[in-house]
Amino acid sequence: MDDAKAQFAERLREAMTAAGYDPKPAVLEREFNTRYWGRPMTLHGVRRWLRGETLPSQEKLLVLAEWLGVPPQRLRFGEDVTSQIQRRRARWDSGIGYQDRDIFEAFLKLPVPQRKLIREVILTFAKVHAAQNSAKADAAV
Incomplete structure (x- = not known):
């Protein structure tokens, strides 16, 4: 299993729990499909997200992030990348x-x-x- 996919799955489960949802495939399928206007995700497809086997497309990631109330880059890449970007941006903003x-x-x-x-x-x-x-x-x- 790819480490990035496994980490995404962990962040997805944590975000669902923090938003008050059980991190179960049936819950994810139902809630995602009520918010996504494209082709609906199957139970097997969302289960693969939760197990760290696949990653959602950018379009689907944005729907997940909006639903769960987390920045999409944090959901996809984690807190470390977000904080690195903020530190680098702060360095540029304050030093120039x-x-x-x-x-x-x-x-x-x-x-x-x-x-x-x-x-x-x-x-x-x-x-x-x-x-x-x-x-x-x-x-x-």
Whole structure:
């Protein structure tokens, strides 16, 4: 059994329980099919979700998430991925001022060959800076 599928199944069962539903295939089939306007899921199909054998399509995942009141990315990927994304976004939001944002916007408007050149220049400066910091740290020891 795939680890991602098993983890999804566990999160699905937990979300059903937290929403006040028994994590049983019959309950999942009934509740899902009352909210989904596509082809209905079979009892066997939802049982495979709960056992970690398959994953729902994106469209079906959105229906599950809305019904159970959880963000779809948390249901599909778990809390770790959600918190990593939030930490990374917070780092960007707090660490970049309006002048840096303007530079990034200007960079994105450049043609691809010019962006490649600018990227190489920035990476070269970053490597030199890292080497200087490493030399200073070695000298301090």
